[in-house]
Amino acid sequence: MQKAALFECQSCASEYPKWKGQCEACGEWNTLIETKSVKENKLKNNYNKDAKSTVLADVVQEDIFYYKTDITELDNVLGNGLVKGSVVLLGGEPGIGKSTLSLHVCQQCAQQAMKVLYISAEESEGQIKSRALRLDKNGITETLWVFSQTNMMAIIKECERLDPDIVLLDSIQVVQHPELSSLEGTVSQVRYCATTLINWVKSHDKSAIMIGHITKDGQIAGPKVLEHLVDAILYLEGDRHFNYRILRCHKNRYGSTDHIGLFEMKEQGLIPIKDPSQAFIETAQDTTPGSVIVPYSQGNRIILLEIQALVIESGYGMAKRNFVGINPNRANLLIAALDKLCHLKLSAHDIFLTVIGGFSITDPSADLAIAVAIISSLKQQAVSDRVGICGEVGLTGEIRPISYVDKRILELKKCGFKGGIIPKRNVLSSTSLNSFNIIQVGYIKDVLQYSFINHNDAHA
Numbered sequence: 001m002q003k004a005a006l007f008e009c010q011s012c013a014s015e016y017p018k019w020k021g022q023c024e025a026c027g028e029w030n031t032l033i034e035t036k037s038v039k040e041n042k043l044k045n046n047y048n049k050d051a052k053s054t055v056l057a058d059v060v061q062e063d064i065f066y067y068k069t070d071i072t073e074l075d076n077v078l079g080n081g082l083v084k085g086s087v088v089l090l091g092g093e094p095g096i097g098k099s100t101l102s103l104h105v106c107q108q109c110a111q112q113a114m115k116v117l118y119i120s121a122e123e124s125e126g127q128i129k130s131r132a133l134r135l136d137k138n139g140i141t142e143t144l145w146v147f148s149q150t151n152m153m154a155i156i157k158e159c160e161r162l163d164p165d166i167v168l169l170d171s172i173q174v175v176q177h178p179e180l181s182s183l184e185g186t187v188s189q190v191r192y193c194a195t196t197l198i199n200w201v202k203s204h205d206k207s208a209i210m211i212g213h214i215t216k217d218g219q220i221a222g223p224k225v226l227e228h229l230v231d232a233i234l235y236l237e238g239d240r241h242f243n244y245r246i247l248r249c250h251k252n253r254y255g256s257t258d259h260i261g262l263f264e265m266k267e268q269g270l271i272p273i274k275d276p277s278q279a280f281i282e283t284a285q286d287t288t289p290g291s292v293i294v295p296y297s298q299g300n301r302i303i304l305l306e307i308q309a310l311v312i313e314s315g316y317g318m319a320k321r322n323f324v325g326i327n328p329n330r331a332n333l334l335i336a337a338l339d340k341l342c343h344l345k346l347s348a349h350d351i352f353l354t355v356i357g358g359f360s361i362t363d364p365s366a367d368l369a370i371a372v373a374i375i376s377s378l379k380q381q382a383v384s385d386r387v388g389i390c391g392e393v394g395l396t397g398e399i400r401p402i403s404y405v406d407k408r409i410l411e412l413k414k415c416g417f418k419g420g421i422i423p424k425r426n427v428l429s430s431t432s433l434n435s436f437n438i439i440q441v442g443y444i445k446d447v448l449q450y451s452f453i454n455h456n457d458a459h460a
């Protein structure tokens with residue numbers, strides 16, 4: 001094994017023999033730090049010389065075995081549970097609840113007599129115990145083992161000794177492999193430690209969850225290659241000022257990435273939200289101008305979200321724009337379309353938009369609701385009582401069709417809504433129309449006459 005001084009970019013893992021201010025590969029500044037590389041020639045002659053390919057027809061199909069964690073919100077996101085022989089990477093901002101969720105999983109699995117090893121490189125065994133007691137007193141079982149350790153070799157040795165069914169590592173950025181001299185958290189350490197654990201898990205047909213920190217721009221810290229090595233990537237998201245947490249699947253080798261899990265952070269840990277639609281609605285719509293409810297599709301799940309707008313005349317200078325939970329590019333585009341097509345003079349107004357509950361909107365099906373919220377605040381007219389609004393707005397002002405319309409209407413009905421405004425070009429099944437007041441609009445201008453309680457002066 002030959003060791004050489006080397007500089008490595010912490011952003012893209014490119015290697016350089018000399019220090020540079022800027023990485024040539026990714027263009028980032030000050031990301032090069034000194035590290036030692038392990039140049040392994042192990043693979044040179046060390047491979048199975050009899051290895052051959054197989055005709056697909058002769059390949060024996062493997063059954064997928066799922067460990068149910070009994071946390072349905074998590075099982076659904078993973079497809080059907082934690083797959084035996086798989087490695088899941090769980091990412092999220094500090095303090096969002098990754099360790100809490102992982103400990104829930106460990107406690108639930110241990111209660112089903114699976115042997116679980118919770119390895120923490122960040123917390124002491126005593127800290128884990130007090131959190132475990134807070135989360136679930138019944139989850140302190142004989143089959144749940146904890147190990148506070150940062151050395152990767154010691155971790156693998158303990159895995160060999162204990163032979164657990166499920167291993168949890170909190171977190172991959174804090175463990176260190178003694179074969180590399182670089183500091184924990186550097187790209188080479190993260191990659192080497194992850195590969196070491198994944199190799200052990202795969203060769204012993206176990207399951208593992210690795211926790212990963214994320215960078216400022218929301219990526220899992222460490223090389224992209226880490227994302228290719230694992231079987232599933234989950235992100236726990238949420239606004240730290242709110243208690244709601246969303247578990248999203250970014251990649252899944254064993255199922256779809258459509259499902260999301262919703263949790264609420266409480267004293268007893270992350271509790272699944274039973275009725276998400278009610279959770280994100282705050283104000284009485286019919287009395288509050290600027291507030292609009294959108295039946296929003298998140299994967300294949302519909303949640304009612306409340307969008308609030310505040311539009312006020314600007315003072316001197318540039319009009320202010322501030323968006324929370326809404327993509328600024330999308331919002332600015334909508335504002336420009338509204339300005340031009342409905343003659344609303346929005347360029348002379350400050351516009352603030354927010355999604356209640358810390359939720360982030362990415363799907364354009366919320367466009368129409370955002371547009372109506374802006375108009376509602378500008379006109380100081382509340383949206384008609386218990387009406388949900390959804391539709392994508394094109395640049396020319398046409399309302400484009402969206403997916404899952406029947407499902408959206410069903411969710412509105414379930415929550416006691418009386419009507420909905422949806423795109424004209426969406427075709428509805430007859431059951432959706434039963435006892436529900438649906439208005440279909442073709443152009444952005446059309447909503448001006450339908451959506452407000454008092455629309456005398458709503459025509460621009």
Ligand SMILES: Nc1ncnc2c1ncn2[C@@H]1O[C@H](COP(=O)(O)OP(=O)(O)O)[C@@H](O)[C@H]1O
Nearest residue numbers: 092093094095096097098099100101265266267
């Ligand atoms: N005693 C407590 N009661 C209620 N909530 C707590 C308590 N202790 C910690 N929390 C919550 O748990 C969060 C930390 O979760 P944790 O799982 O450690 O996050 P992460 O591992 O993602 O950094 C805190 O931000 C706080 O909201």
Ligand SMILES: [Mg+2]
Nearest residue numbers: 098099122170
């Ligand atoms: Mg943690």
